[in-house]
Amino acid sequence: MKALMSLGALIGVAGLLLLGGMVFDVVPSTTIRLVEGYMPIQMLLEVACYVIGFTGLSYIMGAMGMAIPRFWQGIGFWVFLMLYLKFRVYPPIPFSVRAMYGTVGLVTVFMWVSANEEDWNKFKQPIMNVLDAQTGMKRLLRYAYLVAIPILVGGFSFNAMMPKSEEPIELRTVHPAPPASTKVHGKTYTLQTSQNPYRVNPEGKYDQEFSNANIVEQGMGRLMKPNANPWDDKNQGYLKYVREGGEIFFQNCHFCHGDNLNGRGLHAFAFNPIPANFTDPGTIAQLQETFIFWRVAKGGIGLPNEGFPWASVMPPWEQHLTVDEIWKVVLFEYWHTGYYPRTWD
Amino acid sequence: MSALNNPVVAVIVSLIITVGYFVFVDHYLMDMQGLDFWYLFRN
Amino acid sequence: MGLLAGKRVFSIMALCMMVGLLLLPIVVALPSPAIGGDAPAGDAAKKDGDKVEKGRDVYYKTEGIVVGAPAPKTTDGPKDYPRYNFESRVLLWFANQQHLYYGSFVLAVPIFCMIIEFMGVVTKDKALAKRYDQLAYDFIKISLTAYSLTAILGGILIFTFLTLYPAFFSYLSGIFRPVMHIYALMFVAESGTLYIYYYGWDKMKEGFLKWIHLSMSVILNVIGTLLMFLANSWIGFMMSPAGVDEQGRYLGNIWHVIHTALWNPLNLHRILGNMAFGGGVVAAYAAYKFLASKTDEDRAHYDWMGYIAMALGVAFLIPLPFAGYWLMREVYAYRQQMGITLMGGLLAWLFIIQATMIGILFLSTNYYLWQAMGRMRGAEKYQRYIKYLVFILACGYMVFITPHTMVMTPAELKAMGGQQHPVLGNYGVMSAKNGGINVIITTTVLSFVWYMRGNKVSTVSWAKFGNIFMGVFFACAYFNIIFLAVYGYYIPANVRVGLSVPQVATTLSCLFFMFALNSVMMKGAKQMGPIEWGKISARSQYALIMLATAFTWMMGLMGYIRSSVRLFWHVNEIMRDNSPWAYTHTVGFAANMISANVLFFWISILFVFWLGSLTAKKVPVESRAGIPGSVPQPAASH
Structure with a gap:
């Protein structure tokens, strides 16, 4: 079991290194070719390998007493998914599709961390801690959020309202129904x-x-x-x-x-x-x-x-x-x- | 019955049954539609 | 004894009378086509100079004597299209959608009632039987208020038609003249049966009378279903007309008009859809009551009610995609053009939204089941593996919703070098999507199996083999589905379309064999602990509400797609829509309109629920002795 998990951890580390390289443009994303033209089961298998890797990694980290809190596991996985889609898959995926996948990813992470009561409590503990603000550090963090969240929301609204010079998106019907x-x-x-x-x-x-x-x-x-x-x-x-x-x-x-x-x-x-x-x-x-x-x-x-x-x-x-x-x-x-x-x- | 409770035997027997079953399903349901399931392998 | 026998005779007589009433409209209607057939012959005889004009059926290609007037050629103006200062089509859309929502709700709930009442009658456990009976009664109570609302909305719909689309409506009612009265009479029969069924509940709850009561629910559902079939024939005629000639003249065969190319697929699809929708609405009702309840008894009751409603809804949701597939096949067979407009052309974007909604339905169902494992002891061993199910589901879902032609800005288009992404674009074709949805459904089946064995340990001698066999079977099923999806890329299109059948068969095999095997294995199984009803997280109840909302939204969407595929025709290729609103709405407008409809429906049905709660007498929920040792626990913190 332990050997299996170590192997998984190894895959995880290697995968993360590879992805990191792609993010920072050290490794071109074409290093491992994505096969074009056929069912891209390859991409799903890659992500599955990452998941196996993460499982191994979290097991080993846990065994070494450095378990990653559930909260950061969840967030980390989502960030991983977004980075993977952005930097691994080429040619670049349009934003609409990435947004779709991102939302699905978010829902997935939520379903995972809240699948049972124990996990859910573990996941929301850090959030609760900040909201309760028992320590000075947490209180500081809470005030920081109080300021930062409205600014972020305002920023997003501003960005959304700002007129853009881009051409508008067209929903084009590529194969319209032919005449009889x-x-x-x-x-x-x-x-x-x-x-x-x-x-x-x-x-x-x-x-x-x-x-x-x-x-x-x-x-x-x-x-x-x-x-x-x-x-x-x-x-x-x-x-x-x-x-x-x-x-x-x-x-x-x-x-x-x-x-x-x-x-x-x-x-x-x-x-x-x-x-x-x-x-x-x-x-x-x-x-x-x-x-x-x-x-x-x-x-x-x-x-x-x-x-x-x-x-x-x-x-x-x-x-x-x-x-x-x-x-x-x-x-x-x-x-x-x-x-x-x-x-x- | 007791032999079946041996995990290795159980896995092998299950594999034989299920794989056989799914091959059967694939082949006959395609055949029923007048199509050839083994198209790629025959060519 | 004599009294009892008298009662028995009386009840049988009552039942016979009801059956008689049910048959009455048909008997009344029988001569009417005959008269309809004779009349033109008589006319022809009268003015013997005229030739009997013959027409050719547009669909059945049979010859027939022209009976009706041709479809009117409308012009845009107050004569054919009177209007308010508003788009008439949107008004009609709203009236139609609301009527449909309520209609399908009141058609679905009696079917549930029938099933649950039957379960109550055959259950040997007295306390459980009582619970089932109470539940069925609760169901029908909700539907009663909704029933009158359905009738009102139907009236509004007819008035909207008459005032805003008089030319079209008079043409349609001219063609369907013989069946419209049958429809009305059957509606009367339905109301009568429903009221007797509801108000006779307490009077008829023992022994033989209960069976009479139960058979009344069967009659109720038969009438309801026939009603819906008739209504379906109208929309079927609008989409794929038959029984008329090219000018739209009725040829005297009412069966041809009713039995159009799309009638039966529509019937099946709508029955299943109604059931799933009804289950969703009742589950949402239960969830709402659960969240609002203050005592553990109430929580336990509504938790249980929500579970039953969800299970029934999902039971009908699973075959729904296959019925939809049949409908699509028939649409393609009827007019290829129509099929392309739907799936590849103008309306294709809506199908992406539909795929998203279907995915949400299955995701919420799975989520609910995982949450529900929280109410049993011993389910922890499965909960550990939920994350892998989440992953599989997510992969299936992502494949299922990926569009072939992606929405993107021109800049992204240049970067990508084409409308289709060379890698992800391949998820957009049917082969991959079939794989995706089948993986999702199989995972749902797996979740159900886990839920059902959550607190049990099999005691049969071959338990170990059984477990391994189930594992291997599921693994092979996944493999087979994915293999078929990938295989589809390597073989020509005409062979590929056939692959969906073995894929579906694989999923259904999982459903039937694994459920059957599981129940055999769990017979007399050792229980780790009772199911503690009411001990479930609040999140699960929100999942139920989500499920119901997604159902409602999707129903609105699919109805819109089905209706707008006619493009600028009132009756496809027979009667043209010449109003200023013969264009297809933008996706955004349609989505907003659907959302508005959904919102209105939920607000109004909340009102209906509230009305139902006004009459609720404070009956303490019957003891939960039916489920051994279930002492309600306070709901876990959420």
Whole structure:
């Protein structure tokens, strides 16, 4: 038991040192990479390791007779959480999310310290001591709080009321509901039922299973399937269309959407918001192929009312591309990112 | 029964039962929807 | 003896009469669709020059003879949208929400009454049975005042409709003409049954009469549920119309109009929601009484009442997300557009708030259970591990509330390099959220199991194996849920959506198997000490109040989401809203409006509670002998 706890304490100390280094900018936060693009269970596991570490640490400290009072344990854990979110996680998390996590953290700490009567008494003892002010030191502290708290509250109010020069926050609807049908080059497409005419198997039939088997390997470093290289001239059918789509993409789209389709193209940072990142599981991966078709064809100007504030500079590509070219580009995007268009059955 | 009260045996038996049960749940409930639970492992 | 037999015959006759009354509206209504069906045929025969016009059902795609008038094309003006100098929609919103709050409260409480009264009847322990009976009586007493208030609010709602939205209301009542009277008649039946049920309580408390009384509560609930189903059919029709042609002309089949695409999912979701809400409100009532009580007896009674109400509420809260999931699936199946507007588009921000509220519900429940362990001896062995449960809960909660597209200032946007955070943004998709909520629910189940075995030590011969098995089962369940959540990122969307089913099954397995196993293990278990009712911290009672408030707020929010998903339609794709208020409110305005509704509801229900306390005769709470050796202790300091 003791050995286990010592190990925990060791983890705790190492973790704290690492975090301290990150806070003071000695250790860059990219030292330990956060894996992008997948379920960030890694972050939760890291925090869990810290918790194990803290458990060990507090056990060892207790055994050495230097137990940390419950009050400071609670506050310390919350401070840790805030520092972790601020300095460990990169790129920086927006304030709104950090505030959310901070609140949850605060609630969590409260639930922890007040879970039973004994702990709760231990936790509030220091507060009570200051309020009761039995000793001179405590009395001094109480007066200090009497002055400091109103000043703090006043400061916060002042800060909140002060006019800011920042642009206001916009709640943008990134994927507004599409219309039921859309008319491109004189032909009407019903979004719910239309299919990509190039997503075909060797027999020329629409076949998502077939195309799914030939896309880029999604999980493992985006490798092409060995027998499915679109740039092999011998290929016909689906893979040939992917190649053609790729050509169109690199002639028209990659300037903004990037050569890795991650929304970080040459011109990307001239725009606010930056162009859509197709490798994100929240964009094309969760949309129907016809949705992409509609967005490409109509561009930012064709967004419905719901797409307020229409923050998109995407041109309506129907003015530059034929219907076939649009379908091929969509095909290529799915092929390259290794995602599948959403289906509803 | 007394063998089961040996912690090691108990853990092993429990593990076999629960893991078997959850694999069964995962597989059949996906199968019922016409989906393949082992998708990633088969590819 | 003769008297008793007479009483018995009389009571059976009374019951039959009530059933007859219940069936009456249906019998009365039966010819009405038939007449409705005949009438146009007669008309057609009369003016034989006219052709019988046929229409095609927008949803069922069946042919039918056009019976009704087309949906009116309204214009903005005093004719179709008369108004005060105020936004009519907000007035309607308020009236509707208050009616719904009270309506669901008075529908839920009789169901609790039924359950508790039944528990009282079947319990062998006399004293405990009496306590249950008293509790059920307390419940129905609260709901009685609320019942009349519901009717009043319903009246206000109808007047608001008639005065502010006459064109729309006359269209809707034209379509639902045959069922509106059934509704009214059933309301009468409901009132009658409720009053007999309440006032007959003391008269019918022994033997056979008690069973009659109990079956009356069943009838009461059947009527109440049917009432709600009918009301649901109206909103179902507004969201997903059926039984009319494209112009909104009624095609003569009332069942099609009622049985729309979303009717059944709405029915299920609302029943469960009402029950959870009712439990929350009663728990808050008990908490309020607990905090205000001056004697240990009162504290013990209200502590117990709060616990029962909370347990019932949570029992219905747990399946609620799954019912909601079904509703969403049906919405997507009905109109993909509607689904996207809800989950990914215009209203997606509200779902983040909803997730926060759901999390708060489960957090408060867990907190209450941990506090409740304070009233038993022997629970200390579990209390030490609560901090790890807190951690697991917090992790699940954080994942559950993380939005995919984050709210941020443009400066932060630049720093982050996109709308989505490359790491945390991944918590925002369904796969992770399902994992989060299932972890939260499983943890709640674990808390319940700990609570139930808090003061007991199993004496069965396989106790050790049982404990280890439970531990392993929970560990594997957590692992399975998290594994499925992570796995979802590696497989295509159409396979991924199916993963939620085994995830849910895992959670439900924990719920059913572990509860069952636990109760088998705890049969005849050694008690470390009694449950000392009333010996609980004040914090726990605030948790109950928090629970109830969160329920109320969430109900308002979800109602708003459901209603505003129609966007600018009165009746989706049939009748357009041409009033100046056909836009969607901002999130901030909606949140303020919901808060105002919640505030009004709680103030008014406090009044109702106060009214209830006026009539309360000072009955000493029956002895607590039902729970062996429970001598009430003064509540611990808080």
